[in-house]
Amino acid sequence: MDLNLRLVRYFVTVADAGTFTKAAEQLHIATPSLSQQVRKLEETLGVSLLERDHRGARLTEAGQDFLEESRALLAAAESAVGAARRHKRSSSGKVRLGFLAGGAGELTRPIVDEFHRREPEVELELTQLAWGDELSALTSGRVDMVVARPPLESHPRLRRVVLFEEPRVLLMAHDHPLARRRKLRIVDLADVVQVDTREGTRDWRNWWSIDPRPDGTRPTYGPMVNSIEEMVQVVATTDAVAITGAGVASLFRRTDTTARPIVDAAPSTVELVFLASDLPRAVERFVAVALGLSAVLGTR
Structure with missing residues (x-):
């Protein structure tokens, strides 16, 4: 059986949202199209996953079982993609840094400038993230590390280095x-x-x-x-x-x-957050630069 992960993701979104309308808004697709895609998944599996009525969409017993497995499947797929991307970058001399608006405050520019000065051969790619997107950006391999302001979702391989505290x-x-x-x-x-x-x-x-x-x-x-x-x-x-x-x-x-x-x-802490395994050497050097500057320049 060929299982389309996109359809699985659609099903999980509907299950979490409780209605096709809300899920369609989150996925930025039309509600009728979303309903058709979920039905296609049900036809592939040969079971009904959702009961549809005027109040929304409720999980069937089979849907409840499949939802738990679907979350694990999507997490495993995301982790596999992230591992492949990190492996590709491990020797490429590239650091992909994710950040929220505000970054590391007034330390952001000094850290970036100092890293460029010390490691001119390493490409630093900056990616602005939405609130709450830190962990998914890491696990999917979109970024190598994130400048974050906790609290964050838990993850067994998540490592955090505190740069400074601020009120x-x-x-x-x-x-x-x-x-x-x-x-x-x-x-x-x-x-x-x-x-x-x-x-x-x-x-x-x-x-x-x-x-x-x-x-x-x-x-x-x-x-x-x-x-x-x-x-x-x-x-x-x-x-x-x-x-x-x-x-x-x-x-x-x-x-x-x-x-x-x-x-x-x-107080709020500003941290560098990354996944522990297979950390590229360029990323380790960036962490060292950031820690050194935060110690010299102090808290904000």
Whole structure:
């Protein structure tokens, strides 16, 4: 039996989303086409995987069993592709660095410049990632390492090197009432409206939103954003606020926004993250350069 992994991925997306409509939006394809593709998978397997009704799509008993195996299959396929790509690059003198907007803050440019100075023969390829895309970019082999701001999803081969810590700050419009204060505490955020996002894992979103608060209460969420650039724009033009790292606030500084430290919030770490096995020598050299500069230049 020839099993099409694309169809398997479609099925998993529908199962996770609960409806064909939501899954189609995530996959950027038409809903009728997605339904047809899943039916094609069911015909290949000879079993019904989903029960379709006006409320959405529910897993059949066979679908529940197949979902668990499908996740393992897709993970194994992604790992195999990543291993092949890493092997190809292991002697190519190339480092593929993934980063979120903000990167390593003000250390990003010095690290890149110093690496180019020390290793002029090594090509450094920079790839901007979406929130929550760090682990998949690593396991698929799209990048060799990522400049990340945890928390991150767990993975047995994930290795993390801390570059520095920085305080978390409240980013807000320059005329927001809390902008009158020099520093803030978590309790001061009780009545604010925070931006929200669907990106990243739930643990990641909760940590950055400080949800729940130490007293057990939850933040009030407002506008939905999908990137740091959107977050800054929404904060500048509405009453909504955002919690971010001090380095990010500094890099995206605008005249119509301001940031104040949240003194009792745990600091954010900025880390280099990579998979432990088969680490190319060029990547090891990049890690050494980054650690050396972070030690010399200090935290942000």
